[in-house]
Amino acid sequence: KAGVTQTPRYLIKTRGQQVTLSCSPISGHRSVSWYQQTPGQGLQFLFEYFSETQRNKGNFPGRFSGRQFSNSRSEMNVSTLELGDSALYLCASSTLGGVTGEQYFGPGTRLTVT
Amino acid sequence: EDKVVQSPLSLVVHEGDTVTLNCSYEVTNFRSLLWYKQEKKAPTFLFMLTSSGIEKKSGRLSSILDKKELFSILNITATQTGDSAIYLCAVPLDSNYQLIWGAGTKLIIKP
16 A cells, blocks of 8 residues: 655745645545644644544644545645744654554645745 | 653664663553654654553564653664664653654764
8 A cells, every 4th residue: 555645745834924835645544634743842732633624633723624525535735834934844643643543644844934 | 740851862872782762651541651763854653652661663663661659761773874864752641642752862873
């Protein structure tokens, strides 16, 4: 099976712009979770989608949003970018979600905001 | 407040040494604890622990959970340079579908 893929792998944006990141889960996986990782921080949970529904959202401002399509692919959007949004954004897929066990991570998108 | 705390935050040892990484947690209605290894980008799954006192083992890596004292340890014996990575532990919240993560232990193995 192909693994989780994320596009783009690297992105440079300026403050105030918006960005859309994409995640394609492993075939058959219906849950996609998004995380932000910054140096010295653990993974900070953004949100999780299951069968096109957002099941949970972390403590991030409304500038961070997402969606999931019928083929389980997911996108994450960040509007009005701030310097502090520079991070590695990881998505992870699983059959049922994080509570039930292991998640499979994509390689991440490295976002740099200047 | 639910939280996961890992220690140490960083560790430098020489090849062949044995290391022990710690993960303590405070969550409501604990179900399981997961260990991941992050070498470059994507964390990869190592273990999921649900029962206290039962060791999970994979090669030179092993992990055990103590549900009474609310912690888990990850042991790596006969370390190799390829073990250099960030080791993350995570605990799922019972109330939703969210994993909360520790900050990770950055392990560096010197040849």
